[in-house]
Amino acid sequence: MRKILAVILVIAFLISACTTSGNNADNADVEAEADVSAGTQEEADQPVGEEQETSDNADVSDNAAAEVREFSIVAKNWEFDPAEITVNKGDTVRLLITSVDVDHGFAIPEFGVSEKLSPGEEVTVEFVADKTGEFTFFCNVFCGSGHQEMRGRLIVQ
Ligand SMILES: [Cu+2]
Incomplete structure (x- = not known):
């Protein structure tokens, strides 16, 4: 029972994190986040670090838009x-x-x-x-x- 609760919490966290950072990310970043989410749900042990790294990548692609x-x-x-x-x-x-x-x-x-x-x-x-x-x-x-x-x-x- 505890384990199921933990999994639900992790999924809820991932969904809210995706919604937040998805607003200013382009298509490529959304795909990358989807990959991270899928991998984390299977392993369910390192969600926080992965999400932070994805957010950093979104910032970099924003800067690269300047010509x-x-x-x-x-x-x-x-x-x-x-x-x-x-x-x-x-x-x-x-x-x-x-x-x-x-x-x-x-x-x-x-x-x-x-x-x-x-x-x-x-x-x-x-x-x-x-x-x-x-x-x-x-x-x-x-x-x-x-x-x-x-x-x-x-x-x-
Ligand atoms: Cu001259």
């Missing part, structure tokens, strides 16, 4: 290629920038970006595009007669 947009940019006298980049608001923008000739710079003041580019060295810039609009990125290290025109455009939709 990372990666672009490779070549800097040379006197242009950036590509000279126009379009992302969505909220994206994490990762730029891999390489100068292929002389010292250049890369700046987007609105996002606190300012980097020096040495020839042949890839520089990684990462920021969150947390506001919409059109922003100019430009070379901020004097590189010759075309320096003032060495610029491009970041569009955040």
Whole structure:
């Protein structure tokens, strides 16, 4: 009799735990929880640890929903290629920038970006595009007669 009561308690606990964490989990996580529940009902000896682990996994998949947009940019006298980049608001923008000739710079003041580019060295810039609009990125290290025109455009939709 005691054993039956214990099993009922475990099942009740599992049902309430599934209902709670199922609200913000995607389909894959729901399937994973179903697997955990089935296994635990057969063995009926480690429900708490399994449930906590499943909740952690749900948190990780929520964070992974944020998009990372990666672009490779070549800097040379006197242009950036590509000279126009379009992302969505909220994206994490990762730029891999390489100068292929002389010292250049890369700046987007609105996002606190300012980097020096040495020839042949890839520089990684990462920021969150947390506001919409059109922003100019430009070379901020004097590189010759075309320096003032060495610029491009970041569009955040
Ligand atoms: Cu320049």
